[in-house]
Amino acid sequence: MDPLFNDAWPSGFAAPARYALFGGGKRVRPALCVAAYQAVAPDPQALGQVLPAAAALELVHTYSLVHDDLPAMDDDDERRGRPTVHIAYDEPTAILAGDALLTEAFRVLAVQEHWSSASKAALIGRLATAAGYHGMIGGQVADINGVQTLEDLTRLHRGKTGALIQASCWMGAVCGGADAIHLAALDAYGAAVGLAFQLADDLLDEEEDAEEGGPPSFVKLLGAEETRRRAVELCDEAIGLAQQLERPDTLTALAQFIVERKI
Numbered sequence: 001m002d003p004l005f006n007d008a009w010p011s012g013f014a015a016p017a018r019y020a021l022f023g024g025g026k027r028v029r030p031a032l033c034v035a036a037y038q039a040v041a042p043d044p045q046a047l048g049q050v051l052p053a054a055a056a057l058e059l060v061h062t063y064s065l066v067h068d069d070l071p072a073m074d075d076d077d078e079r080r081g082r083p084t085v086h087i088a089y090d091e092p093t094a095i096l097a098g099d100a101l102l103t104e105a106f107r108v109l110a111v112q113e114h115w116s117s118a119s120k121a122a123l124i125g126r127l128a129t130a131a132g133y134h135g136m137i138g139g140q141v142a143d144i145n146g147v148q149t150l151e152d153l154t155r156l157h158r159g160k161t162g163a164l165i166q167a168s169c170w171m172g173a174v175c176g177g178a179d180a181i182h183l184a185a186l187d188a189y190g191a192a193v194g195l196a197f198q199l200a201d202d203l204l205d206e207e208e209d210a211e212e213g214g215p216p217s218f219v220k221l222l223g224a225e226e227t228r229r230r231a232v233e234l235c236d237e238a239i240g241l242a243q244q245l246e247r248p249d250t251l252t253a254l255a256q257f258i259v260e261r262k263i
């Protein structure tokens, strides 16, 4: 694969895109994608079959963070202990860097020659669904509009956070040539860890979220103990689903990491 955002032209634009992309994230989505691939693929070491999909997922995720930090959204000055892109550079650069990261994701998928046309179309379609109106953007819109009930909060996070995580597992499975049963198991695994990821996030942000008048969170609606119980339940469900696969160990470890993480 070509190095991403490595061009001299347009002048000064590769640096902010790379600043966002190589800023020290956990890489959970690509890790899930590769783990799903390795759980089902005939040759789990043939990583060239899956790495472009893993990269596309991280490109979309990174764009979402750059745009989420903008003044019109969360207006955050810091991410991962560093100035956000619009602070390190400026706001137009951050908007354009986000746009470029998002579109680059689809270019990276489209130019691959080793997938069948059907697989490529399926991968592009699923990533678009997860990133867009029916997934992450839909969840973000619901977040901005505000929700009150547990049902609505769950739906919001299944879109805003869960859809891309779920797509990561499904895309890895498609790259690995999974049959329909294993594909469904990995899709269900992805749905479980996607929601568990957000429950764990809310537990990590417990103190911040305790403020009066802040947005609803699972901890606020359910309490910390019930939120933790549900996260563990989802993790167990995911581990059970992974057991249906030939090589479940990395998926098992990732489900545990997602729920137990301190970052």
Ligand code: GRG
Binding pocket: 024, 025, 026, 027, 028, 063, 064, 065, 067, 068, 073, 080, 136, 137, 140, 160, 161, 201, 263
């Ligand atoms: C189009 C202007 C415009 C804005 C869109 C796409 C978007 C704004 C918002 C998406 C919302 C969003 C950022 C969802 C993901 C939330 C989330 C759980 C982020 C943290 O993910 P981690 O912990 O991050 O995986 P690291 O830093 O590890 O990569």
